[in-house]
Structure formats: structure tokens, C-alpha cells
Amino acid sequence: MNSEDNNPQREPLPDKHASLYKLLVSPLADHGGFFGFLSFIYRLGIKETLLRVSRMLRRLLGATVDRMYDRRHNMDTTGCIAASDLDVEGESKNFSEVYAPTPEKSFRLMLKAIPVDLRDFSFIDYGCGKGRTLMIGAEHPFRQIIGIEHSGELARIASSNIASYRSIHDNCPGMEVLHLDASDFEPPPGPCFFYFYSPFHGQVLQRVVDNIRQSYEQSPRPMVILYSEDRNTIEIPVALFETIEGTKLLKESTVLYDMGALTPMIYAVFTNNEAMQIVE
Numbered sequence: 001m002n003s004e005d006n007n008p009q010r011e012p013l014p015d016k017h018a019s020l021y022k023l024l025v026s027p028l029a030d031h032g033g034f035f036g037f038l039s040f041i042y043r044l045g046i047k048e049t050l051l052r053v054s055r056m057l058r059r060l061l062g063a064t065v066d067r068m069y070d071r072r073h074n075m076d077t078t079g080c081i082a083a084s085d086l087d088v089e090g091e092s093k094n095f096s097e098v099y100a101p102t103p104e105k106s107f108r109l110m111l112k113a114i115p116v117d118l119r120d121f122s123f124i125d126y127g128c129g130k131g132r133t134l135m136i137g138a139e140h141p142f143r144q145i146i147g148i149e150h151s152g153e154l155a156r157i158a159s160s161n162i163a164s165y166r167s168i169h170d171n172c173p174g175m176e177v178l179h180l181d182a183s184d185f186e187p188p189p190g191p192c193f194f195y196f197y198s199p200f201h202g203q204v205l206q207r208v209v210d211n212i213r214q215s216y217e218q219s220p221r222p223m224v225i226l227y228s229e230d231r232n233t234i235e236i237p238v239a240l241f242e243t244i245e246g247t248k249l250l251k252e253s254t255v256l257y258d259m260g261a262l263t264p265m266i267y268a269v270f271t272n273n274e275a276m277q278i279v280e
Helices: 020-030 033-044 046-066 068-073 091-095 104-112 132-137 152-168 202-218
Strands: 122-126 144-149 174-179 192-197 223-230 248-255 265-271
Touching (some): 104 223, 122 132, 132 152, 192 202
Parallel strands (some): 122 144
Antiparallel strands (some): 223 265
């Protein structure tokens, strides 16, 4: 695993994320032009295609409201970038989702909804993007904070944000961004808190869950999973996460009234038997 430099250079906002046109038209190029895209729609189905397009639109509009976090902290975490514009290669690119940061208010409310004492847990964000959740997570007593990001461009920006954050906050836990495919990441020892904001799907998500399952089987320990998604888009894969031994859906709910999200976010909290023993 390769982590980014401890003192990365600050990078400017990429101009890719600013274009609604690219978000809507790039699928044509990705799937071999107009007729290739029609074939892609046929395979997905009209309903799934419309859900994906509406999701892109909502995230792009929500990002304009969500920029307040960056203004307050002098960070670069906003933006909406189509998966086709990310510098991700190989099979994983086919299962990547559009990049958009977790809305600040929604994430804080979701963390408050978790009844488990998360002290001494490692916080792992799969598909951390530019690192916003890592910095919000640093406000809590996690043992360490790890962001997993396959896009080198996003990983560099996240590392730069973290360096700036740590320069003005003295009592931060250990924080790092790992530039690698999420399916290649091995969870750290000790209690783990895993966060997903619909970063990928299909085979990549399956392999990530398999790695978490195997890690638990090799070393049983408390684990908590928080999975969030925009409402009325993609269903939360409850059955998949419950294949991890002893892991059950604890809570499924909706975050309302966050203008940064534009649309309400749904989320699910999963805990295993060990984690339920340390419920606050």
C-alpha cells in the first residue's frame, strides 16, 4: 500500500468537476458513442439509468450549497466529478460512482445516531475522495483515521487537506490517505468503523466486504459499518453486509433538512456482536 507524502503540495481545484455537460455527455464516450450508450441503457434498464442521471444532477446542485465547509476551513473538498473523469484505471473504473463529498451536516447527524462507543476504533473511509469525512472524523476520539482512494488526483488533494488541517489542530489522531484500489486494502487490527458513501458497486464492493469478512474471521473484534446513499437512488445492500459473521442491521433511517445534500440521505448502521457489547 502506498500512502501519500506527509507534506504534499497544495493543488488547485480540478476544472473537471465544474461541468454539468461533462457529467451528462461523458457516458456517451465511455460506452462507444451513441449506439454503445443505448446498449448500456438497455443493459441497465430505463429506471436505473434515470436514477443515475438524477443522482448526478442532485449531487452537482447540492455541491454549490455545500461549499460553505470549504470556505470556513480553507479546504478543497467540494465538487462533483463523473467516474469517467477520474484517473482510475482497470476493472474498478467500471464499478466506480460519481465523486461527491458527504454533506457535512448529514455526516455529523449520522455519527450521532451510532450508539456504540467508538473510542479506540480505527475509522476507515472507503472512497474518501478529497478527505472531508476524515477531518470531521478527527473531531472524534478515533484511534486512527484512514482514507482509501483509488484516484491519485483525489488522494493528493485529500493529503493536502489533511496536512493543512493538522497544521492548525494539535490533538489529531493519526491520519493518512492510501492511494490504492479499495479491494486491495486489508483492515487494520483492533476495532474498526467502516464508512461508505456509495463509492462503488458490483464486484468491487463484493471484494471489499469479503476482505472485511475474512479479517474478522481471522481476528474477531468489534466492527461497525455506516453506509449512506442518496434517497431514491440505489438500495443499500443490507444482505451483502450481513454476510459478515455476527453482523446485523442495527438501524436504517433518513437524514432530513440538509441543504448541502439537496436531497435527503438514507443510511444504515451495521454492528457485530462484539460492538453491541460496548453500546453507550
